[in-house]
Amino acid sequence: MASTASFLATLASSTATASLSATPVSGGSSKVRFLPATAQRRRVAVRAAVSGAEKEKAKPSEPGDKDKGGKDARVVQVHSAEELDSALQAAKNRLVVVEFAASHSVNSSRIYPCMVELSRTCSDVDFLLVMGDESEATRELCRREGITQVPHFSFYKGTEKVHEEEGIGPDQLAGDVLYYGDNHAAVVQLHNRADVEALMAENSGEDGKLLVLDVGLKHCGPCVKVYPTVVKLSRTMADTAVFARMNGDENDACMEFLRDMEVVEVPTFLFIRDNKIVGRYVGSGKGELIGEILRYQGVRVTY
Template sequence: MASTAAFLSTLAGSTSLGAATPASGGGSKKARFLVPAAAQRRRGVVRAAVSGTEQAAPASGETTKKKGGSDERVVQVHSAEEFDGALRAAKNRLVVVEFAASHSVNSSRIYPCMVELSRTCGDVDFLLVMGDESDATRELCRREGITAVPHFSFYKGAEKVHEEEGIGPDQLAGDVLYYGDHHSAVVQLHSRADVESLISDHRGDAGKLVVLDVGLKRCGPCVKVYPTVVKLSRTMADTTVFARMNGDENDSCMEFLRDMDVIEVPTFLFIKDGEIVGRYVGSGRGELIGEILRYNGVRVTY
């Protein structure tokens, strides 16, 4: 396994827009720490995982006029000052920004998806920047390194945590869920102490199976499988507790990954009565469900 220093160096080098590998998609079922996940550019239905519903995306030839602030919770900003003020006001809430242009058909096509997400994701702020609106918005795009539209940037605590361009509605919905989800049944773990406390709560015969999803912030397969984790956390709540930890969140999380010998992500650890009884490495939905059922005592035939 690569050293922590080498991993962090590689991670830092992947954040610039020009060389960034998008965090979602790709045909790979798992990502090694030092190998960025390939991008998968997909279009399809809007998977509103927060509400558990699906809504049809606009037809391929359909365009929608951008309305900015009039579209409910999507707020259009017109300058760097307004942009920075919105990020500060959001504090630790996720802020999703679409950088668009009036001449871009793809910008118009993806925008209704963002409006729909704004209706279901109450814990996320949504901003719209029309890059060709004025000199002020063009300068803002230059400052943020935007070279093509539509471009989506994700911010927390006024810090950019993720960015994508050329994505479809389902990809956008998955990214919003992964980076902004704080209200699902998935327990968010931020340290070794959090893990130990959760395990302690589910010891004994009355304890549930704990499924710990270990990933990284900029991991395509981790983002891809997370909507499944959210849905399972609701449908299997009687027998299973789902939790998540991003190994690159802090030193305590990274140390936990090393101690658990996690080399590839996403890795799912199955914990029962205080003991790790198994693990699954990958992002295959069917395989993951099969493993969870198996560790819950259900006979599974592959």
């Protein structure tokens, strides 16, 4: 099966950004906080679902289907807290996506085919299903995890919950799986200043490529939304540019680097050539990002 990146080609066009401060914005919402590290999630409106399951003539799978030998083979249903904990430990550092659903929930039934389709395609991710109303054991598990509404998706790595969402559509679920899942070979993951400096050194000189550094936060909605675009560009522009990513709230070293680079909003894209920052773009717009990359590659761009 293909990796997560090959499944996701959905490219959003919003230009929303998230501030590193808590400055209020119109509508009563607030921008993503940088300090403390716990970031406020922002819902992002996206286009209609791309799940191939919706195109099937057969009746879509519903949560709790027992078709273990067929299309639900990689969605494993767990029935207790002990089973969930065991599955998380067995996954080690793989991404685990857990859907908390209920038999009476229409929305659970609507989103489940996308979960099934992702499980078929994303061999690097484990998918689990908890039917909250199945038994007292599953109800207790939902209470332990603080689940008050279904469908609810929790994302785990190394037994640690790294993200959670509820009330989302197929496109956002797919984007979340991509953002928190693969370690893509084409997008270099950076964890400190030394990583950045080493990558800059590799791409300096006459034969050096433009370095595009995607700076974001773990729980930033616009950062998640633009990431499929980054992954696709890292493949199509591999001959002329190198793409890398750093999450500012991953550790103290990343926070310090963002401050030194004067990053005040995310996502911010830094364009680096010959060890120098030659420009930056702040936003999550597909067209604008592509235009800026082309401009710093010396291509004349007319807006």
